[in-house]
Amino acid sequence: xxxxxxxxxxxxxxxxWVGGAAVLAxxxxxxxxxxARNLLGVTITNAPEVAGYIFAAAIxxxxxxxxxxxxxxxxDTLYVLLPTPAARLLxxxxxxxxxxxxxxxxxxxxxxxxxxxxxxxxxxxxxSARLWIPQLFWAAGLVLFFAMTVFITAYATIAFFRRRWSDxxxxxxxxxxxxxxxxxx
Numbered sequence: 001x002x003x004x005x006x007x008x009x010x011x012x013x014x015x016x017w018v019g020g021a022a023v024l025a026x027x028x029x030x031x032x033x034x035x036a037r038n039l040l041g042v043t044i045t046n047a048p049e050v051a052g053y054i055f056a057a058a059i060x061x062x063x064x065x066x067x068x069x070x071x072x073x074x075x076d077t078l079y080v081l082l083p084t085p086a087a088r089l090l091x092x093x094x095x096x097x098x099x100x101x102x103x104x105x106x107x108x109x110x111x112x113x114x115x116x117x118x119x120x121x122x123x124x125x126x127x128s129a130r131l132w133i134p135q136l137f138w139a140a141g142l143v144l145f146f147a148m149t150v151f152i153t154a155y156a157t158i159a160f161f162r163r164r165w166s167d168x169x170x171x172x173x174x175x176x177x178x179x180x181x182x183x184x185x
Contacts, residue, residue, distance in 0.1 A: 001155050001158065004151065004155075005151075005155060005171070008068065008148060008151050008152075009068050011064070011144075011148075012064035012065045012067070012068045012148055013065060013068075015061040015062070015064050015065065015141070015144055016061065016062050016064070016065035018058075018061050019057075019058040019059065019060075019061035019062035019141070020058070020062070022054050022055075022057060022058035022061070023054075023055065023058050025054065026051045026054050026055055026058070029044065029047055029050070029051060030047065030051060032044070033047045045126065045127070046125055046126065046127040046129075049123065049125050049127055049129070050127070050129075053129070053134035053137075053138075054134075056134065056138045057134060057137035057138045057140075057141055058141075059141075060109075060137075060138050060139075060140075060141025060142045060144075060145065061137075061140075061141035061144065062141075063102075063141065063142070063144075063145035063148075064144055064145050064148040067098070067145070067148045067149055067152055068148065068152075069175070070172070070173065070174065070175045071175070072098065074094065074174060076174055079174070080174075084165050085163075085165070087169075087173070088160055088165050088168040088169065088173070089160065091156060091160075091168050091169065091171075091172040091173045091174075092153070092156050092157055092160045092168065092172060094172065095149070095152050095153040095156045095157075095171075095172040096153050096157075098149050098152075098153075099146070099149035099150055099152070099153040102142070102145050102146040102148075102149040103146050103149075103150075105142055105145075105146070106139070106142040106143045106145065106146035109135070109138060109139040109142040109143070110139045110142075110143060112135055112139070113132055113135040113136055113138070113139040116130075116131040116132040116135050117132035117135075117136075120132075152171060152172055153172075155167075155171050155172075156168050156171045156172035159171060
């Protein structure tokens with residue numbers, strides 16, 4: 001499982017780089033549009049629409065790294081006071097709930113893509129973009145997010161039943177203050 005975890009971590013890192021590159025592309029496009037509009041009096045037609053499509057996909061591709069780095073928000077007021085087995089059980093339950101939520105989101109994203117593709121839907125703007133194209137990337141990112149949560153949940157559950165508390169904590173628990181500082185730097 002550890003080798004698979006390492007591979008999953010690399011895939012999530014690559015996905016986050018793709019998402020980051022997409023956000024950088026949006027920033028460059030918007031900067032160019034603002035400069036061109038103010039200096040030359042011309043604009044990139046439908047730049048906000050295209051930026052919205054790219055941003056949705058970029059966010060979706062960034063979700064997997066949040067799961068791997070355990071950077072999602074959790075309320076830990078009582079959690080830190082629990083005995084280790086109880087805290088690790090909550091970690092597994094949290095991973096399961098996140099997995100369930102990601103599955104629902106991925107399902108409806110994939111369904112939205114499929115319906116747009118079948119109907120050959122277009123945006124109502126002057127761009128008339130084929131909606132299935134940006135929805136494909138958006139849905140793919142969310143399906144990847146779901147796949148990551150399935151793996152994390154399975155790995156944490158197996159470690160829990162083997163009473164490998166440190167593995168459960170490393171996979172699905174709260175990051176330690178030291179890990180949080182390393183991630184911030």
